[in-house]
Amino acid sequence: MSSISIIGSGNMARAIGTLALEGGNTVEVMARNPDKAAALARALGNGATTGAWRATPTGDIVIIAVLFAGAVPVVSQYGEALADKIVVDITNPFNADASGLAVPHDTSVAQMIAEAAPSTTRVVKAFNTLFSHVLAAGDPVDVFMAGDDTRAKASVSAFITTLGLRPRDAGDLSMAHWLEGAGLLEVGLARNGLGFGISFGVNGAGTE
Numbered sequence: 001m002s003s004i005s006i007i008g009s010g011n012m013a014r015a016i017g018t019l020a021l022e023g024g025n026t027v028e029v030m031a032r033n034p035d036k037a038a039a040l041a042r043a044l045g046n047g048a049t050t051g052a053w054r055a056t057p058t059g060d061i062v063i064i065a066v067l068f069a070g071a072v073p074v075v076s077q078y079g080e081a082l083a084d085k086i087v088v089d090i091t092n093p094f095n096a097d098a099s100g101l102a103v104p105h106d107t108s109v110a111q112m113i114a115e116a117a118p119s120t121t122r123v124v125k126a127f128n129t130l131f132s133h134v135l136a137a138g139d140p141v142d143v144f145m146a147g148d149d150t151r152a153k154a155s156v157s158a159f160i161t162t163l164g165l166r167p168r169d170a171g172d173l174s175m176a177h178w179l180e181g182a183g184l185l186e187v188g189l190a191r192n193g194l195g196f197g198i199s200f201g202v203n204g205a206g207t208e
C-alpha cells in the first residue's frame with residue numbers, strides 16, 4: 001500500500017482519493033483553500049487527512065490534481081518540499097475550446113514539471129486519459145503512464161493496482177506529450193458521438 005498526498009480538491013482529487021482509500025492507501029489532501037481541503041478530507045473519510053499548503057507532503061506519491069495552468073506554478077511553490085517524492089501529473093493542457101494542446105509541440109506539462117521540480121523528484125504522467133466520473137464508477141480500466149524512472153513507475157503501478165485499475169507503461173517521460181494528445185483525442189471522440197462515459201484501453205496485452 002502507498003501513502004498518497006493529493007494537491008487539489010476538485011473532481012479528480014475526489015475520484016482518485018476515494019479509490020485510493022478503498023484500496024487501503026493513506027490519503028492526505030492539500031489545497032490552496034484550506035477549507036476545501038478539509039471539506040474533501042471529511043467527505044472522503046476513512047482516515048483521510050489534510051496538509052498545509054506548501055508543507056512537505058506526507059505521501060511518498062504526490063498527485064498534482066490542479067488545472068494544468070497551475071501545475072508548474074504549484075510545483076515551483078512547493079519547491080524543495082517535493083524533493084525525493086514521486087510526483088504524478090494528471091493534467092490535460094487543452095486550449096480554450098479543446099481543439100489543441102496549450103503546450104509547445106516538443107514538450108508536455110509533465111516535462112515542464114520535471115524541469116521545475118527538485119532534481120531528486122521523479123515525475124510520472126498518469127490518469128489524464130480517464131474522466132473523473134469513469135474513475136468514480138470503479139470499473140477496472142487502463143491507466144496509461146509515462147516516466148523516466150523505472151522504480152518510480154513501479155511504485156505508481158503498484159498504487160494503480162490497489163485502485164483495481166490496470167497500469168499501462170507507455171515509456172519515458174517524453175511520451176507524456178502523446179498521453180496529453182490522447183486526452184485531447186478522447187474528448188474529441190466523446191464530443192462527437194461517443195459521450196463522456198468512454199475510456200481508452202489496450203487489447204491483446206501479453207500476446208505476441
Ligand SMILES: NC(=O)c1ccc[n+]([C@@H]2O[C@H](COP(=O)([O-])OP(=O)(O)OC[C@H]3O[C@@H](n4cnc5c(N)ncnc54)[C@H](OP(=O)(O)O)[C@@H]3O)[C@@H](O)[C@H]2O)c1
Pocket residue numbers: 008009010011012013031032033036064065066067068069070071073074090091092093127128129130131132133
Ligand atoms: N475532470 C476530469 O474528468 C479529468 C480527467 C483527466 C484529467 N483531468 C485533469 O485533472 C486536473 C484536475 O481536474 P478536476 O476536474 O479535478 O478540476 P476541478 O474540479 O476544477 O478542480 C481543480 C482544482 O485545482 C485547483 N487549482 C486550480 N488552479 C490552481 C492554481 N493555480 N493553484 C493551486 N490550485 C489550483 C482548484 O483550486 P480552487 O478550488 O481553489 O480553485 C481545485 O482544487 C486538471 O488538470 C484536469 O485537466 C481531469
